[in-house]
Amino acid sequence: MVRQDQATLCVSLSEVQAYARVETGEEEALLAGLLRTASEWCETFLNQALVARDFELDLRSGESWTMLPLQPVRSINSVRRKGDADPLAASAYRSDIDFDGRGHIAGLPAGDTFVVSGSAGMGLTGNEIPEPIRQGILRLAAYLFANRDSLVGELPKAVTALWRPYRKTGLCR
Template structure:
């Protein structure tokens, strides 16, 4: 299974104005840097939490349907399945009927169950594409406050402590920020 981001979110979970206010910055000289840090912080928090924060489109690519009829997805929370298609022997995309795939939103990680007829697979690699939308919602207000705070605090930390980071500490989140995302982390067995 290969997840592919189709587009970035339309907005970030914290605004430039919120970040400037948090840092007590009156000037706009470093807005470009702050915008980059906000995006980088969101990506880091999403990676650490195993959650997409703001609504964003993804494509899941599979070689074949799973034997058990269940596709466990690496992204959550899942909002909806947009469409699915299977490539036939001629390389033509055949639409999968919406009723053939059922989204189990209560499962964590989210799962798609095969519940109906499916077109015949015609190639050995990348034969199935499922377009989904993941995230808490389309606006920052839909994102849980601790995750928004984690993005804000990480962006501020990177802004205030510019420079090289030595050793393995550069890959770890500061303890206070890690504590904010801990309740949202997806466990791994």
């Protein structure tokens, strides 16, 4: 299970209002919710956190290196045994973040569950997120607004075309 701080949005509400051509503040709450939904769908599609934020995740250790299920990892701050309050000494395990932002932990007793704390995200601010990702979120939020009375079955093709080059698979290398 991954516990994360509230995500900072990389697209502003005013950008969505302008794109969706909503001039009054009557539907701001609806647009804000759709913006959060579009941002979460984006992170799920990409398998990446967008704007950097802290996380804690439960990790069941394996025999060797265990990959963290969150990308891109910016830092691994501490590891503690689940149920314990105190972190393990840094010498009790090994951690690594590879060139692609995948975090790995090794040296923990196999089969035990640990809590790993750190930070993950593509950029420190919304402006550091690649523009095609931001445009996809903007388009998706506006699409959800325009189609709010009907079921949305799949992401619009224009949105997935913008996001696909940034998508990370869950496969280990």
